[in-house]
Amino acid sequence: MKADKTAVSDDCRDRISERISVFLSISAAAMAAFAVVLPSGYSIGALFLLIGSVFGLIRSGVPHxxxxxxxxxxxxxAYSTYWITHAALHGADPSAFDQTSRLLLAVPVLLATAMYGLRWVFIWIGIALGGVSTGVIGLYETYVESARRASGGVGPEHFGNLSIFFASLSIVGLAWMSETRQPIRYQVIPILGILGGFAGSLASGTRASWIALLVLLVLITFALLRLRLRRMLLVMAVAILVGSSALATTMDHSSFVTRLQGAAEDISHFYTDGARAGSMSKRFDVWKGSLRLFKEKPLFGWGDRGYQEEMNSLAESGYITKGAARLNHSHNDWLNASSKRGILGLTILAALYFFPIWLYLRFFRSEQSPSDRIISLGGLVASTNFLVYGLAHHALGSNNGVMNFAFWTAVFCGYITNAKRYNELSESCNQISHEPQRISRS
Known part of the structure; x- marks a missing residue:
């Protein structure tokens, strides 16, 4: 009778764990699906992720x-603590405390997903819906509202980044669904996410996201070759070719051409006659000023207020233009961290990117199931997207940027940790089950 009660109790615990896993998965899917559909839509799924994670950790404790x-x-x-402390000491704007705290709030999500795992069919569909929504909103704003650049309520730069983010992850999601032999109706959804993300990016006119896309396509291609998914690579190439042709014939791509020509002209003028009116010229100028500020105060940086004051001084002296001085960040995460937070801040930022990427690479290179390795590729794509985009913009300098980076890093890292624990336990069980047989043979 006691054994029966124990079995019922274990079965009940397993069912609760299963429900927590499903709840976390649907919350992660909602984080992508509603990212640009609703005001601060990315926060909705993240909030439910946090609530579910805290409940799960209270129930089961911190996992190994x-x-x-x-x-x-x-x-x-460390990023949240140092940024908040540094901002408080330098009298920064209250938004500095709010934005960086998102990384601290993502920690329980990482631990909970490491404990309970995730159901990735929900998440890949949610990501694809996020890509579709960026395309629909981008086309609506440019064609119906006649906007020069689509912004989706988060600004054209971040809208373009999220469009490429969801499009690239939809490619990975398509590979996962193909590898796990999901129904065809499910595999169509990531294809729509790819096309939607590309359309949203083109409508936004965000050049930094186009650079990120080129890097991500190379990364995904090498990874699929390493996984020997050549058929999937062919499907991806055909989907991109057909989708690009369709977008080229249906969309007004004059803004795309104009943005590229404008960038080329800005760079040319900056290095020839010193003209600095364009956005690219301002970016080069602000990089120049930020690098000088870092050299002058390399250990702890100037802080947000000190940075702005010193950039204004550089503009008054003629070292940079007043247009560049009006920008409140360096348009580069690394220069922004070094000039405002010093070497320590730069080191913490490097750790913020290095540790997840190292975790993804280690898992991808190990002898794991192809489906799990594809998920690690998704994590690598997510981190690389923000890393490359952050070279030409302040990727972690907005609520949507830091929220998406923090919580998606938690989702991918948490799941991979869960998969590693499961694989290690399986290997241990196999060794134990084989041990008597090995001893008897000797």
Whole structure:
């Protein structure tokens, strides 16, 4: 009778764990699906992720995770703590406290997903719906509202980044669905997400996101070749070719051409006659000023207010233009961190990117199931997207940027940690089950 009660109790616990896993998965899907559909839509799924994670951790406690995963937790916590402390000491704007705290709030999500795992069919569909929504909103704003650049309520730069983010992850999601032999009706959804994300990016006119896309396509191509998914690579190439042709014939791509020509002209003028009226010229100018500020105060940086005051001084002296001085960030995450937070801030930012990428690469290169390795590729794509985009813009300098980076990093790192724990337990069980047989043979 006691054994029966124990079995019922274990079955009940397993059912609760299953429901928590499904709840976390649907919340992650909603984080993508509603990202640009509703005002601060990315926060809705993130909030439910946090609530579900806290409940799960209260129920089961903190899971055992490896040192690299703890490195991700440390980097997230260090980033939030140092940025908040530094902002408080330098009298920064209250938004500085709010934005950076998102990384700290993502820590429970990483731990909970490491404990309970995720159902990726929900998440890939949610990501694809996010890509579709960027395309629909981008086309609506440019064609119906006649906007010069689509913004989706988050600004054209970040809208373009999210469009490429969802499009690239939809390619990975298509590979996962193909590998796990999901129904055809499910595999169509990521294809729509790819096309929608491309359309949203073109409508936004965000050049930094186009650079990120080129890097991500190369990364995905090499990864699919390594996984020997050549058929999937062919499907991806055909989908991109057909989709690009369709977009080229249906969309007014004059803004795309204009943006590229404008960038080329800005760069040419900057290095010939010193004209600095264009956005690219301002960017080069602000990089120049930020680098000088870092050299003058390399250890702890100037802080947000000090940075702005010193940039204004550089403009008054003629070192940079007043247009560049009016920008409140360096248009580069690395220069922004170094000039405002110093070497320590730069080191923490490097750890914030390095630890997740190292975790993804280690898992991808290990002998794991192809479907799990594809998920690690998704994490690598997510981190690389923000890393490359952050070279030409302040990727972590807005609520949507830091929220999406923090919570998607938590989702991917948490799941991979869960998969590693499961694989290690399976190997241990196999060794134990084989041990008597090995002894009897000897």
């Amino acid at each position: 995770i490896d040192r690299t995963a703890w490195g991700v937790v440390f980097a997230m916590s």
